[in-house]
Amino acid sequence: MSYKIPMGPYHPGLEEPYKLEMICEGETVQDAKLHIGFNFRGIERLAETRNYIQVIALMERVCGICSNIHTLTLCQAMEQLTGLEPPPRAKYIRVAMAELERLHSHVLWAGIASKLMGFKTMFMTCFALREKVMDVLQAISGNRVNYAMNRIGGVNRDIEDPQALVPMVDELEREMMRTIIPIFTTSATARSRCAGIGILTHEKAVSCGVVGPTARASGVAQDLRRAAPYAAYAEMEFETPVEQAGDVRARLFVRALEIMESCRILRQALSKMPPGEIDAGEAKLVFTSGTATSRVEAPRGEVMYSVSWKENSRNPSRVHVRTPTYANMPAIRWMVRGARLADTPLIQASIDPCYSCTDR
Amino acid sequence: MNLWKRLICTCRRRSPWLFHMNSGSCNGCDIELVAALSPRYDAEQLGVRLEGSPRHADIVCVTGPVTRNAVAAIKTVYGQVCHPKAVVAIGSCPATTNVFIDSRTLAGPLDKHIPVDVFVPGCPPRPDAIIQGVAKAAEILAEREMKPAETELPPTVEEARP
Numbered sequence: 001m002s003y004k005i006p007m008g009p010y011h012p013g014l015e016e017p018y019k020l021e022m023i024c025e026g027e028t029v030q031d032a033k034l035h036i037g038f039n040f041r042g043i044e045r046l047a048e049t050r051n052y053i054q055v056i057a058l059m060e061r062v063c064g065i066c067s068n069i070h071t072l073t074l075c076q077a078m079e080q081l082t083g084l085e086p087p088p089r090a091k092y093i094r095v096a097m098a099e100l101e102r103l104h105s106h107v108l109w110a111g112i113a114s115k116l117m118g119f120k121t122m123f124m125t126c127f128a129l130r131e132k133v134m135d136v137l138q139a140i141s142g143n144r145v146n147y148a149m150n151r152i153g154g155v156n157r158d159i160e161d162p163q164a165l166v167p168m169v170d171e172l173e174r175e176m177m178r179t180i181i182p183i184f185t186t187s188a189t190a191r192s193r194c195a196g197i198g199i200l201t202h203e204k205a206v207s208c209g210v211v212g213p214t215a216r217a218s219g220v221a222q223d224l225r226r227a228a229p230y231a232a233y234a235e236m237e238f239e240t241p242v243e244q245a246g247d248v249r250a251r252l253f254v255r256a257l258e259i260m261e262s263c264r265i266l267r268q269a270l271s272k273m274p275p276g277e278i279d280a281g282e283a284k285l286v287f288t289s290g291t292a293t294s295r296v297e298a299p300r301g302e303v304m305y306s307v308s309w310k311e312n313s314r315n316p317s318r319v320h321v322r323t324p325t326y327a328n329m330p331a332i333r334w335m336v337r338g339a340r341l342a343d344t345p346l347i348q349a350s351i352d353p354c355y356s357c358t359d360r
Numbered sequence: 361m362n363l364w365k366r367l368i369c370t371c372r373r374r375s376p377w378l379f380h381m382n383s384g385s386c387n388g389c390d391i392e393l394v395a396a397l398s399p400r401y402d403a404e405q406l407g408v409r410l411e412g413s414p415r416h417a418d419i420v421c422v423t424g425p426v427t428r429n430a431v432a433a434i435k436t437v438y439g440q441v442c443h444p445k446a447v448v449a450i451g452s453c454p455a456t457t458n459v460f461i462d463s464r465t466l467a468g469p470l471d472k473h474i475p476v477d478v479f480v481p482g483c484p485p486r487p488d489a490i491i492q493g494v495a496k497a498a499e500i501l502a503e504r505e506m507k508p509a510e511t512e513l514p515p516t517v518e519e520a521r522p
Contacts, residue, residue: 009433010381010382010433010437011412015382015387015390016382016387016390017382017383017384017429017430017433037429038384038427038429038430038433039382039384039385039424039427040384040427040429040465041384041425041427041460041463041465041466042460042463042464042465042466043460043463045463045464046459046460046462046463049462054459057459058459058460061386061388061458061459061460061483062386063386063387064385064386064387064388064389064390064391064484065387065388065391067386067388108391124398124399127394127395127398127399127400128398128399128400130395130398131395131398131399131400134395144392144484144486145388145391145392145484146388146483146484354387356384356385356386356387359384
């Protein structure tokens with residue numbers, strides 16, 4: 001006889017309020033239903049009541065983990081509407097910020113995943129390392145979470161001495177190579193909790209339309225930084241790690257390799273940063289009527305903003321956001337089918353869900 | 361105050377257990393709260409521990425601007441925490457609803473629903489500030505120990521519904 005186990009919305013295994021309803025047969029999960037909406041703050045509606053300066057501050061608070069990505073995407077869309085082009089230095093600073101954010105997000109995810117594995121030591125190690133990334137972010141922007149770096153036509157703050165940050169990145173990479181990656185790839189604890197669980201096959205990944213590291217772990221080689229380069233990504237050299245297995249271990253591997261690639265991009269962005277202005281220097285912004293869309297590869301996958309504007313208006317008439325978790329969420333159902341009940345917190349965390357982005 | 365009670369007070373002050381509640385936050389304050397427990401800031405030196413169950417906790421840390429969906433849960437969780445208890449509102453959202461002000465899906469600020477002892481301002485506050493807020497709440501907790509327990513029953517599910 002099957003029975004239903006509700007998990008959440010306030011549950012120690014979940015980082016955010018959402019509800020997972022699992023239909024179980026003994027210890028085995030047969031099906032799962034996901035209920036979201038506990039974080040719904042009505043941000044898209046609020047954005048219509050804010051002017052073009054306020055809307056950036058509002059959208060930064062869609063998500064506290066990928067706050068820079070949201071303003072970057074929004075600013076890129078608004079730049080299309082105003083016809084402004086950010087100068088090259090601003091584009092490099094945007095790349096550096098985006099990669100630092102990816103680094104801290106992936107390390108944070110590694111920490112949370114190891115906590116869910118019951119590997120508390122690793123959780124502390126990850127968070128100690130994450131503080132080093134936060135140091136770099138703080139050195140650049142002065143903030144730890146909401147960096148307020150992007151504006152229409154450029155960035156708000158300059159990186160005055162990019163070369164001075166390179167040793168910090170080197171140290172970060174060394175620490176990653178020395179502790180985090182070997183432990184995740186060779187430790188028996190990590191392997192026994194991750195290998196072969198939560199499998200998402202290539203076919204299912206394609207049919208669910210998953211994005212980001214979840215897709216890349218199932219053999220779908222898609223990366224917007226390469227497929228549709230934005231900011232200064234066209235000038236960067238990097239690999240897109242792809243794994244075929246589709247289990248939690250593959251997702252762990254993809255993120256670990258992405259951390260290394262992020263360090264590589266970061267070093268290039270800091271050392272090749274061209275001199276010059278950091279914003280287009282337009283005092284008065286003139287918006288044209290129309291809709292502009294912008295897509296960016298966030299740490300969790302593709303983020304898309306669609307911004308509509310009416311001429312001579314200070315406020316956007318519509319801001320639509322599509323977040324990576326929205327695309328990855330349906331895949332959880334296929335991942336947990338047939339899994340053991342004790343593995344479900346780790347499986348649902350393996351897509352790196354961010355429900356505050358999804359609910360908005 | 362007898363010796364036994366004084367000992368209990370000291371124990372309460374030195375080992376506050378937290379229950380973290382996300383009432384529609386953007387994750388910013390939540391990761392800063394976790395960062396406060398990590399080795400750099402090390403809130404555990406104050407005896408602070410993050411607890412999974414509200415029945416084991418002394419201090420409720422609420423983040424987020426209190427969405428309508430979260431109100432019932434906040435009241436239930438607050439009712440489930442045993443006396444003495446303290447509430448810390450982390451970030452500007454529970455205090456004022458921050459940038460989300462005017463949103464129709466919010467039922468904030470937090471002090472409309474449950475009594476708040478310490479507000480930690482900031483968007484998000486730094487981990488140092490969160491630790492200071494929790495330490496302050498621990499002192500409040502120790503003082504509250506001296507007062508007789510309020511005869512307040514946790515609201516039933518029907519009562520807690522908005």
